[in-house]
Amino acid sequence: AAEVYSEDNVLLGTFKIQNRTWTEYEDISPYVIDALIATEDIRFYRHSGIDPRGLMRVMFKTVLLGQDAGGGSTISQQLAKNLFPRDLSNDPSIIRTAKLVVAKFKEWYTAVKLERSYTKEEIMTMYLNVFDFIHNAVGIHSAARIYFNTTPDSLTIEQSAMLVGMLKNSVAYNPLR
Numbered sequence: 001a002a003e004v005y006s007e008d009n010v011l012l013g014t015f016k017i018q019n020r021t022w023t024e025y026e027d028i029s030p031y032v033i034d035a036l037i038a039t040e041d042i043r044f045y046r047h048s049g050i051d052p053r054g055l056m057r058v059m060f061k062t063v064l065l066g067q068d069a070g071g072g073s074t075i076s077q078q079l080a081k082n083l084f085p086r087d088l089s090n091d092p093s094i095i096r097t098a099k100l101v102v103a104k105f106k107e108w109y110t111a112v113k114l115e116r117s118y119t120k121e122e123i124m125t126m127y128l129n130v131f132d133f134i135h136n137a138v139g140i141h142s143a144a145r146i147y148f149n150t151t152p153d154s155l156t157i158e159q160s161a162m163l164v165g166m167l168k169n170s171v172a173y174n175p176l177r
Contacts, residue, residue, distance in 0.1 A: 049111035
């Protein structure tokens with residue numbers, strides 16, 4: 001979004017395709033950062049884009065035991081998925097599966113490249129700035145304003161938990177619901 005300010009620094013309006021305002025890492029509540037790591041990627045600071053332990057857990061529980069093991073994607077992989085969305089066409093099952101496998105490999109490759117090119121804080125910042133929190137709230141800045149009428153640095157622990165919960169399912173954990 002482009003923001004237009006007056007000479008005395010008053011916001012006059014915005015021009016946008018998406019309702020998104022970039023927010024720097026320092027301007028995001030530490031509660032959001034802690035909740036993000038706790039729920040999405042507990043070993044975030046210990047891997048290079050792919051979490052082998054998480055992958056093994058998912059493969060063992062899902063493939064061998066047939067249980068829902070949750071996701072095995074890291075924050076970096078989720079960022080890659082958000083930057084380059086998957087093809088969701090209605091192809092036959094075998095083709096959809098093949099496309100998913102190819103997409104996963106692309107996400108892994110991109111996640112490793114992101115980890116080599118950016119700091120962990122930059123990756124988290126990008127992820128929180130590109131996520132679509134629905135209701136015209138793309139990114140953490142818009143979500144904080146739309147759902148709680150506040151700024152990302154002022155989010156409380158409860159508000160942070162709600163927004164990070166939306167990363168898993170933005171419709172089910174929608175605070176406007």
